[in-house]
Amino acid sequence: MTHRYDIVIIGTGAGGGTIARELSTTGARILIVERGDYVPQEDENWSPSAVWKDLRYRTTERWLDEQGREFQPYTHYNVGGNTKYWGSVLYRLRREDFQEMRHEDGVSPAWPIDYETLAPYYDRAERMYHVHGQAGDDPTEPPRGPYPHPPVEHSREIGEIVLRLREQGLHPSPLPLGVIRPGEDGGCILCATCNSFPCKLHAKSEAEVCGIEPALRVPSVTLWTRALARRLIASGSRVEAVEIERGGDVVRVEAPLVIVCCGAVNSAALLLRSTSADHPQGLANSSGLAGRRYMAHLATMMQGFHPFRRNTTVFQKTVAINDFYLRGPDTPFPLGQIQSQGRTHGIMAKAVVPWAPLWAYEAWVARGVDWLAMTEDLPRDDNRVVIDSDGRIRLHYTPNNLGAHRRLVKETTRILKRLGFLVVMTHSHKNKNTTHQCGTLVFGSDPRRSVLDPYCRTHDVENLFVVDASFFPSSAAVNPGLTIAAQAIRVADHIKETQL
Numbered sequence: 001m002t003h004r005y006d007i008v009i010i011g012t013g014a015g016g017g018t019i020a021r022e023l024s025t026t027g028a029r030i031l032i033v034e035r036g037d038y039v040p041q042e043d044e045n046w047s048p049s050a051v052w053k054d055l056r057y058r059t060t061e062r063w064l065d066e067q068g069r070e071f072q073p074y075t076h077y078n079v080g081g082n083t084k085y086w087g088s089v090l091y092r093l094r095r096e097d098f099q100e101m102r103h104e105d106g107v108s109p110a111w112p113i114d115y116e117t118l119a120p121y122y123d124r125a126e127r128m129y130h131v132h133g134q135a136g137d138d139p140t141e142p143p144r145g146p147y148p149h150p151p152v153e154h155s156r157e158i159g160e161i162v163l164r165l166r167e168q169g170l171h172p173s174p175l176p177l178g179v180i181r182p183g184e185d186g187g188c189i190l191c192a193t194c195n196s197f198p199c200k201l202h203a204k205s206e207a208e209v210c211g212i213e214p215a216l217r218v219p220s221v222t223l224w225t226r227a228l229a230r231r232l233i234a235s236g237s238r239v240e241a242v243e244i245e246r247g248g249d250v251v252r253v254e255a256p257l258v259i260v261c262c263g264a265v266n267s268a269a270l271l272l273r274s275t276s277a278d279h280p281q282g283l284a285n286s287s288g289l290a291g292r293r294y295m296a297h298l299a300t301m302m303q304g305f306h307p308f309r310r311n312t313t314v315f316q317k318t319v320a321i322n323d324f325y326l327r328g329p330d331t332p333f334p335l336g337q338i339q340s341q342g343r344t345h346g347i348m349a350k351a352v353v354p355w356a357p358l359w360a361y362e363a364w365v366a367r368g369v370d371w372l373a374m375t376e377d378l379p380r381d382d383n384r385v386v387i388d389s390d391g392r393i394r395l396h397y398t399p400n401n402l403g404a405h406r407r408l409v410k411e412t413t414r415i416l417k418r419l420g421f422l423v424v425m426t427h428s429h430k431n432k433n434t435t436h437q438c439g440t441l442v443f444g445s446d447p448r449r450s451v452l453d454p455y456c457r458t459h460d461v462e463n464l465f466v467v468d469a470s471f472f473p474s475s476a477a478v479n480p481g482l483t484i485a486a487q488a489i490r491v492a493d494h495i496k497e498t499q500l
């Protein structure tokens with residue numbers, strides 16, 4: 001059976017949800033295709049046991065690593081994509097992130113656009129995603145106006161930590177957060193189950209609430225859930241149709257414009273699976289780069305613990321330290337970012353190290369303050385998504401820039417010890433952390449060295465765009481979501497001007 005629309009958007013996460021909303025007002029007949037379903041608003045949304053022990057919302061799909069060993073990726077297939085679970089820390093990249101930057105382990109390449117090009121779209125993305133923050137405190141902040149909303153207030157403990165960080169000569173700044181009407185009736189209640197949990201109140205700024213829901217209010221926009229895009233069918237330099245598996249059937253959807261937003265790994269996989277006589281290496285892959293330059297950030301969870309200090313903070317994710325973002329204290333190379341994290345729950349700790357009793361973990365985490373140390377990893381051709389002969393995703397990823405990350409963790413430990421924490425615990429998902437996946441279909445001006453052009457249109461296929469984390473030529477060291485959304489708005493404007 002064949003269906004016809006003006007635009008097909010595949011995926012409903014940060015890229016798909018945002019571009020769907022932006023294009024919804026054009027009057028075009030838009031079909032949004034999502035492989036997952038809606039996440040129900042239910043008590044389990046905020047249950048650490050459901051989320052961390054039963055992995056209730058995570059995909060059960062297994063990917064393979066470079067050795068062919070199966071692993072369960074930390075990713076989610078549902079309306080809103082991974083944004084349903086994000087901590088909603090919505091940062092702009094630093095101005096320097098758009099330029100070539102030398103790191104301890106090599107060069108982070110320049111983007112084909114500069115910060116000033118994306119700045120007006122960051123403004124719009126911050127409004128769409130209700131970002132709360134405060135300009136002026138962060139030493140690495142790019143030029144910008146005021147945030148749309150004031151910062152989320154620190155708890156008493158975090159407020160005291162901020163003062164003592166300043167006494168250490170550091171420049172702590174409020175984390176920019178996407179939450180809807182915090183503290184107001186019907187708004188965000190600033191609870192302890194935000195990062196990694198779906199919001200039961202729909203008060204988190206995520207792609208279902210801020211993108212898909214408003215888009216679907218327009219009658220010309222349709223959403224198919226439980227609809228998996230299997231391959232794109234192309235002839236010459238045009239996509240003709242998308243082959244979709246839905247309710248046990250395979251249907252064909254034709255549209256003059258196709259926008260792929262499946263997330264960095266799945267978008268690359270979809271293009272690589274879409275081989276044909278004209279495109280034997282996969283679609284839009286004349287450069288041979290489709291799937292390559294996968295990045296994911298180096299991330300270590302850290303906890304400062306003091307046996308006699310109970311931490312009564314509920315919403316803890318409010319402060320960042322960017323003093324080592326561009327250079328370390330004893331190295332000219334960038335180290336990355338330190339953020340406070342959502343509260344760890346005993347069951348989360350037990351999921352990582354199962355042998356101790358839950359009560360011991362509960363007692364432990366009640367006396368801990370949680371942090372995240374995050375470092376940029378660099379694009380390497382060998383870090384890549386490939387498709388096995390049976391169609392499965394195989395992810396080759398050897399982390400790099402580890403020296404810089406070790407220094408950042410060491411420096412964070414020093415800071416936490418100076419704050420009086422007696423023990424500092426660390427944990428990392430290492431090379432299996434796919435939460436900040438990016439960079440498999442990088443954008444650039446040269447078709448031999450990039451897959452997408454600076455507006456995220458594929459160099460090879462004139463009616464095919466990819467709008468999600470795939471376009472990142474470097475991973476930077478701040479959370480990726482706002483940059484995906486800002487570029488999605490920029491691409492939507494470009495499409496309105498040139499394609500419709």
Ligand SMILES: Cc1cc2nc3c(=O)[nH]c(=O)nc-3n(C[C@H](O)[C@H](O)[C@H](O)COP(=O)(O)OP(=O)(O)OC[C@H]3O[C@@H](n4cnc5c(N)ncnc54)[C@H](O)[C@@H]3O)c2cc1C
Binds near residue numbers: 087228482
């Ligand atoms: C626990 C967690 C915390 C995070 N915290 C933050 C944070 O605080 N700040 C931040 O900026 N980022 C955060 N991130 C990362 C952020 O969520 C991602 O960078 C962002 O969602 C990526 O957007 P995307 O559009 O590339 O992909 P996704 O959001 O993953 O969306 C891809 C969509 O495509 C669908 N899809 C995939 N393949 C197909 C197919 N073949 N057919 C149909 N549909 C398909 C998926 O189901 C999904 O809905 C976090 C992620 C996680 C998991």
Ligand code: SF4
Binds near residue numbers: 180
């Ligand atoms: S109520 Fe606020 S803090 Fe709690 S999950 Fe929702 S958005 Fe996050």
